[in-house]
Amino acid sequence: MTLAPSRLSRRLLTLYSLLLAFVGFWPTPVDKPAQGTLDSLFRFLHRRGFPDWFGYNLLESSANAMLFVPVGILAALSFPGSRWWHNAGIGMLASLCIELGQMLFLEARYPSWFDVAANTLGTILGVAGVRLWRRRPQRSHRAR
Numbered sequence: 001m002t003l004a005p006s007r008l009s010r011r012l013l014t015l016y017s018l019l020l021a022f023v024g025f026w027p028t029p030v031d032k033p034a035q036g037t038l039d040s041l042f043r044f045l046h047r048r049g050f051p052d053w054f055g056y057n058l059l060e061s062s063a064n065a066m067l068f069v070p071v072g073i074l075a076a077l078s079f080p081g082s083r084w085w086h087n088a089g090i091g092m093l094a095s096l097c098i099e100l101g102q103m104l105f106l107e108a109r110y111p112s113w114f115d116v117a118a119n120t121l122g123t124i125l126g127v128a129g130v131r132l133w134r135r136r137p138q139r140s141h142r143a144r
Contacts, residue, residue, distance in 0.1 A: 006077070009074055009077035009078045010074075010078045012074050013071070013074035013075060013078050013090075016070055016071060016074060017071070017094060020067070020068075020071070020094060023067070024098035024101065025098070025101055025105075025106065027106060027108060027109075028108045028109070029108070029110070031060070038056055038059070039056070042054075042055045042056060061115075061118040062118075064115050064122065065118045065119065065122035065125065066122055067119070068091045068094075068095070068120070068121075068122030068123045068126070069122045069123070069125050069126040069129075070126060071091040071094065071122070071123045072087065072091055072122065072124060072125060072126020072127040072128070072129070072130070073126040073127075073129060074126075075087040075088075075090045075123070075126070075127065076126065076129075076130035077130060080134075084124075084127050084128070084131060087127045088120060088123050088124045090123065091119055091120055091122065091126075092116065092119070092120040092123065094119070095115065095116045095119035098119075099111040099112065099113075099115055099116055
């Protein structure tokens with residue numbers, strides 16, 4: 001399977017960016033409906049010996065990073081000749097726009113530099129995954 005740039009990857013990057021904007025500019029935190037359940041879950045786990053650092057902040061940062069992995073994948077597929085940090089910059093800029101928009105326009109949302117860092121890390125992981133995929137040794141599929 002080849003990972004060549006295509007109109008499809010660029011279209012998917014655009015569509016995924018629109019999805020991120022939808023999530024990022026939702027008027028209230030998207031996890032608000034689950035907040036009570038999450039609090040109960042982490043209290044339960046902490047009473048059973050899980051460390052205090054294993055909690056909501058870790059879950060939120062991990063979710064932010066994972067949400068941006070597809071940005072890195074799609075950016076690397078869309079612009080394969082770019083340096084890795086140019087592709088990673090797409091996720092960082094998208095994240096900065098979301099956080100700035102939350103700060104300026106959404107009272108119920110909480111912009112954070114930690115979110116920008118987590119989102120950028122997720123983008124870097126996506127870019128790295130594509131770069132590693134492209135460097136893997138090619139196996140011959142000839143009959144023996």
